Amino acid sequence: MTTADAVRGRLRPGRLLPLGAARDGAWVTEEAARAVLLRAAAGVPGIRLERVRIGLADPEGAAPFAVPPPPSALPPGPLRISGECTVGAGAVRPLPALASALREALFAAADAVDLVVSAVDLHVAGVHEDEAGAPGSDRGRGAAPVEGTAAVEGPAGTAAATAPGVSRLTAVLGTPVHLASAHVRVEVAVARGHRPLDVVRAVRTAVGGALADGRPVTVLVTAVDGEQAP
Incomplete structure (x- = not known):
C-alpha cells in the first residue's frame, strides 16, 4: 500500500459523528x-x-x-x-x-x-431517467465496510469482540483497541438487528470489566450491518 492509498483510506470514513448523548462516549463514522x-x-x-x-x-x-x-x-x-x-x-x-x-x-x-x-x-x-446511480454519486456507496475484520488481541479486544451486538472489531484509526494511559478506545461494527447505543454500552461495560483499572472507554462504530431493530 502506498502512502497515498493509506491517506485515502483514513479520509474515506468522513467525519466522526457523535452517537447518542455526551455521556455515551460514542461516535460513528x-x-x-x-x-x-x-x-x-x-x-x-x-x-x-x-x-x-x-x-x-x-x-x-x-x-x-x-x-x-x-x-x-x-x-x-x-x-x-x-x-x-x-x-x-x-x-x-x-x-x-x-x-x-x-x-x-x-x-x-x-x-x-x-x-x-x-x-x-x-x-x-x-x-x-434510469435506476443506475449517477457518476460520482453516493448511491450504492457505503454498503460494503471500509475496513476488514481486525485481529482480536488482549483482554480488552476479547471483551469487545464478544460483547452482545458486535459483529467484528475494526481498525479505521489504526488499531481496534487503543490503550492510552488515561483512556481506552475501541472500534466495532454493529451486527444486524442491534441498536448501536445498546452495543456501545455493552462494549464499554465489557472492556471496563476486563481491564478493571477505571479508565473511561470510548467506542467508535465504523459499520452498521443491515437493518436495525426499531
Missing part, C-alpha cells in the same frame, strides 16, 4: 451513517438521494466532551443531514410530497441507529 441513510432512501419511490453529508446542526452550541474523543471527532450535539436528490421522470406524486417522504425516511433511519438529528435539508438537483 460518517461513512457508516451514510450507508444507513442511503438504504432508507432507496425505499422511497419517485425520488433518489444522490449525495448526503452529515454534520453538527449548531457547532457553536455543541456540548463539551464527557470522555476523551477519537482524533478529529465532532463534539456531542444535534446533527444536520444535507442531501442532494433527483426526482424520477415518471414520478406521479408532487415534488413537495416526495421531498417530505424522503425527509421522513431519513429522520426515521437516523433515529433507528441512535443519531440525534434536528434538521434534514434537501436540495433537488434535477431529474433522473
Whole structure:
C-alpha cells in the first residue's frame, strides 16, 4: 500500500459523528451513517438521494466532551443531514410530497441507529431517467465496510469482540483497541438487528470489566450491518 492509498483510506470514513448523548462516549463514522441513510432512501419511490453529508446542526452550541474523543471527532450535539436528490421522470406524486417522504425516511433511519438529528435539508438537483446511480454519486456507496475484520488481541479486544451486538472489531484509526494511559478506545461494527447505543454500552461495560483499572472507554462504530431493530 502506498502512502497515498493509506491517506485515502483514513479520509474515506468522513467525519466522526457523535452517537447518542455526551455521556455515551460514542461516535460513528460518517461513512457508516451514510450507508444507513442511503438504504432508507432507496425505499422511497419517485425520488433518489444522490449525495448526503452529515454534520453538527449548531457547532457553536455543541456540548463539551464527557470522555476523551477519537482524533478529529465532532463534539456531542444535534446533527444536520444535507442531501442532494433527483426526482424520477415518471414520478406521479408532487415534488413537495416526495421531498417530505424522503425527509421522513431519513429522520426515521437516523433515529433507528441512535443519531440525534434536528434538521434534514434537501436540495433537488434535477431529474433522473434510469435506476443506475449517477457518476460520482453516493448511491450504492457505503454498503460494503471500509475496513476488514481486525485481529482480536488482549483482554480488552476479547471483551469487545464478544460483547452482545458486535459483529467484528475494526481498525479505521489504526488499531481496534487503543490503550492510552488515561483512556481506552475501541472500534466495532454493529451486527444486524442491534441498536448501536445498546452495543456501545455493552462494549464499554465489557472492556471496563476486563481491564478493571477505571479508565473511561470510548467506542467508535465504523459499520452498521443491515437493518436495525426499531
